[in-house]
Amino acid sequence: MKRSLLIVMMVLLAWPITGWAQSRTLTGQVISGEDNLTLPGVNVRIKDTNRGTVTDIDGTFSIPVSNGETLVFSYIGFITQEVEVGNQNTLNITLQPDAQTLGEVVVVGYGSVTRGDLTGNVASLKGSEIANVPVPTFQEALQGRMSGVFVESSSGKVGEGVKIRVRGTSSISGGNEPLYVIDGIPVTSSGTIGKSNPLADINFNDIESFEVLKDASAAAIYGARASNGVVLITTKSGTSGKTKFNVGIQRGVSSPTRRNEFLNSAQYIELMRESGYNNDLANGLDPINNPADYEDSDLEFVEGRLDRYAGHTDWREGNVNTDWQEQAFNPDAGITNVNFSASGGDEKTRFYFSTAYDKQEGIMIRNNFERISGRLNLDHKISDRFSLGANFSLARTETTRLPEDNQFNNPIQLVALAPITPIRDENGVLYDRPTTTYYNNLIDSENANWLTTSFRNINSIFGEYVFSEKLKFRSDFAVDIINQNDERFFGSRTITGQGTNGFGTSRWARIVNYNTNNYFTYTNTFSDRHQLEAVAGMSFQKTEDNYTRVDGQEFPLDDLKTLESAAEIVEGTSTFTNFSFLSYFSRINYKLDNKYLMTLSARYDASSRFGENNKYGFFPAGSIGWIITEEGFLKGSEGLSLLKIRTSYGLTGNAEIGNFDHLGLFGPVSYGLQPGLEPTQIYNPNLTWETTAQFNVGIEFGLFSDRLTGELDYYDKQTSDLLLLVPVPGTTGFATQRQNIGKMQNYGFEVVLNSANYADQNFSWNTSFNFARNINRVRELAEGQNSIPPSNSRFLNGIFVGEAIGVFYGPKYAGVDPGNGDALYYSNEALTETTNDYNDAARMVVGDPNPDFIAGITNNLTYKNVELSFLFQGVFGNEIYEGGAGFYAANGDWFDNSTAEQINRWQNPGDITNIPQARLGECNGCNASSRYISDGSYVRLKTLSLGYNLPSNLTDQMKISSARIYLMAQNLLTFTSYMGWDPEVNADYLGSTTSDANVFQGNDFYSAPQAKTFSIGLNVGF
């Protein structure tokens, strides 16, 4: 809409000056380098004259010229290009988009502003910049592209949760994910079945732009839900004119980014025998040199186990060497994407229509994702004053799901099985326990099914009435419906269904989110100096969540998988929950003399989630800006084309808590099939939102006619009234109580640089760089409380005043006693004394899962019709705790296969190593400690794309307007010193509650590595 308005204005402006007569006429066409579509409305001028024209609806132009003159092509949002006129009569131009210019329109809450007028901090990204990135959710595609926006996929499982943190983690027990708003409607972004990600329902080819509201000034208009930042997503709308079609096809192959190396059979046998034998020697037995000692020795026990694990083979012969890790990976992993869109319309009615099919065959076995989606965005002008519109979208996703990382049927857990165990027995049947050390989850591939199907509608209608040039009113009404079904069947051979002749589950969830926004917008200019825009209105949202589950077992056959066939229904449940928000909001933007800027905004929020004493909250924010380059002393400066400073301060809230946390509740239980009640929650009528006070100061600059532009920001977010699950003495009958207590701080700085390194007719090179440093500190907990120590004996994350959230806290590993092979821990914090007794070890902060900084750098190079783009993305200074290492890097503590570096274990007095002596079942160093922490920093070649646009003479012959062939790679290279699989990781099962998800960061527990994808594609426009 904005673009078409602009076209009209420019056509009007340019019209009177096109009548100039000249010696000859040059014709040509202008194409956008962004999407290879023709660009109407481009200003074409002859340098140093006032002669010019604009391109028509097909992007073509015609202008009288003389030789030696220079043509200047300019268009808002694109880099201006100059071409000297030679002898040619035709000239085709591709304009490259300019990532950041003053004229760029930035969507903000309940409106939009031009970037130049912005006094808050908003990161923007055009949808076209992530087009064709081969990942299932747009969140993953944002990684590394926006400063201060940290994105992490918990593992390489497809269709699962993605963690996003805008300017750090501000809550300990409440949610930390940003609010997602699509076309003005806050959408459901959590609460679906299991680990499924509701944002995977969105086809991101439909997205025109992303805006992330980061500071208080930008975000406060979303009030009690804005503390974690707000992600505004705008979908594409139609442009009037000839209907444009676009068809895209993409195919790719995927593989794991990294593998882990494990012991082979001979090494495994050596380790396990040594482990048992060491125990015997410690007990004064020597079963190798003294056969009388063999009976009942640990060595005998180990060899008995090896006999068992070898199945029908003899481990002494060394014929079997199974690579179990490889069995966990899908050799046919890859992606497919087919999309089609059409957009067009006339002066009154415009439409954008799209449909797409996406398929990701995951790198893990049994893990696929498929999405079919469609969208129709329509707007219609009834009269000059009244317009109506509607956005309809529908998506179906189907995911074949995997269990959580700690389950025996997580494919990666196959690595625990012994390399001496053959995969199948002599009859070709998969081996299971007792031959396999643990459950052989390949049986799940043959004997289990798990499919989640989700239907998603996000539909909105709006009406807008223009009272006058100055005042308009807009009303939106929207429903966001998620209808999800999860069907699992585990056959009689699987670990889950073994004892019960199969086990099946059917789950249904329906989440309906109703939303309405109604607001007035007033714009006026007084005395030519004072520009004012004011927005005021209300919104109401209510979300209702229904969930049903039935479990059954005792199936007559594994072929009958629905619960109709279950002889025994073992569990059935249905639940309902809901929440509502009623809000009033206002914003005033004021600009004086085009250089002094001010924004004031406020929201008044009430929610069913808050206690009766604190039902309503007020969230104000203000900001000011000064465009210094508009001042006389700098105006027109060649070198310094833009200098703006801005600062903001305001309050936002975080209401991402449970729906009824303020009530004193009794919940249902049963005993002996009789219904009962038990206390579940302590009463707290004062419970309310968390408040974040954020200060931001920033500077924006443009150098050398905006060849180099940038933004520097410093911020300080102080969150108080943390919604904390405070541990209470268990003797009260409760483990925790939710209270508004405690403080947290996030502060840091962000840098954004965009540079047009070079541009001429044939070659252009742009670089875009972002960097963010965030320092997170827990400042205060409950009175007298300095810490919430690790609650899980296998993981180390805790909360400590003065430290970052989720730091690793536990014994510090001191290596191995060279004399006897004992694992040692420091027994004092000064690290001067050591002990071999884990209980005597001093507990201290031994690592931090939060990155010191994150950065991304994108380079776009264009040479004639060839484009090359690559994004390097990095996370630095964080540490990872490898929880699975207590099993696979535990120097032969038990019969799990070990990683290859375990061959460096202590064996003889004097050995200097970090890996203790092998002792069967003695846990010599296998406990949670800093032993299993390693640096998780990484740099990735996140995205690499190479495209070729067919020249226009070819496309003309084919009667199409554009065609592009491209290669696209994701996660092609990863540079890291991390010891485990992939450093972008967080064990999914630890985040079963919101507070756990906040605290348990940076843990790996048999988590799938990320996918490396290489794809080829074709886009055709006509």
Add this chain to the structure above:
Amino acid sequence: MRFNYIQLSLILSACIMLFSCGDQLELTPAQSVDQEIALNSDANIKRVLIGAYANMRDEEFWGGRTILYAEMLGANNEIRWEGTFNQPREIYNKSIFTNNSFITNTWLRSYSAINVVNNILEVIDLVDEADRDRILGEALFIRGAIYFELAKLYGLPYSEGNANINLAVPLVLSPTREVSEEDLLPRNTVEEVYQQVLEDLETAEDLLPASNGFFARNYVASALLSRVYLQMERFEDARDAANRSITVATENGKSLIDDYMSAFNNPADTQEDLFAIQVNAQDPDNAMHLFYSTPDFGGRDGDVTILDAHINQYEEGDERLEQFVERAGEIRTDKWRDQFRNVKVIRLAEMYLTRAEANFREGTSIGATPLEDINRIRARVNLPAKSSLSLEEILMERKLELAHEGHYIHDIKRTRGEIQDNNTTDLQYNFDDPRMVLPIPQREMDANPELVQNSGYGG
């Protein structure tokens, strides 16, 4: 098309009507009720009592874990823990970490049950008079039973002799409405906790009826009292309590089952069960089945192997040997074989053994002679009757009859015996060795500075 002001105001007022939504802020949960409602009537309080049973029944308590801990502590190199779960393994190795999650959860679950009981006691006057004694009796039975288990697990044995000094667990006797400094309670002594247990259970025994389905009955309270007295070495009281239990139980249809193995793996209480935790597919947790059974019966990998050292103690022809079967590559006990079967807490056989031992120690024949009681147990498993008895023989009969049901360690503690280490031949643990006492959970130490850690667990 152009709207006039009447049309426009119609549209606007329709919008406003549509979205007048202040009352939409008062939402109530669908899966829980306010605490006032839960405790405001006879019917509701009875539901809360079921809630107390549900907590006691949890796998973290009598749903199997308290038995598992006893078996791991008292393994005596007669069984071997082979599972991957480190929590039982730590107990088996007598090398327990203070953050052991099983031990932490048992603590939390126990006090959760106690809080439910305390809630009931506070509003007991709202219960119909006709049922009040029973409800009160059941509530006190549950609280007494839980404090008894806590005292045994987290404190030194009563027999150690310094019950007035040794610490057990904090006594909480009123419900939690809010959390304050007053909830930072120190540990009470072993003596204080035992006295509370006696008071609760004796009152419960008086108040409870003889017939009450699978819920607490008076003879169950008597049976539990006999266990408490045994720990306190008050043999006369133990004998009388066991005798009362046997008398009332047999009057109410309880008797030994003819076939020993039929007394196990039952989906409902048998004639021999004085008290059992009800397990079914709806409420499936049975921590003993989980670890002791094998995959073919829905268990884990077969985490516990029964060693020859144990099996060799049975006499030839003892039908109790039928429980030892090779499954998943090792010898297992079939007492916990099947899934969704009740967890045995008190069997009638135990009462005969307790009465026999106490009568023997006291030189009395209350109810029956020790020989009669012991031979009753032996006859059922096809063993020849004895003609004379020693205390050692009575204790051995008790050990074998109740093997793998969580008794041996507590018998060793009260009889001042010792436990053989499972890994090192020349290492034995004396009955009062601190390593055979569980640590106070680290999370509790962190939440409550008034607590003192047990010796041997850091500090």
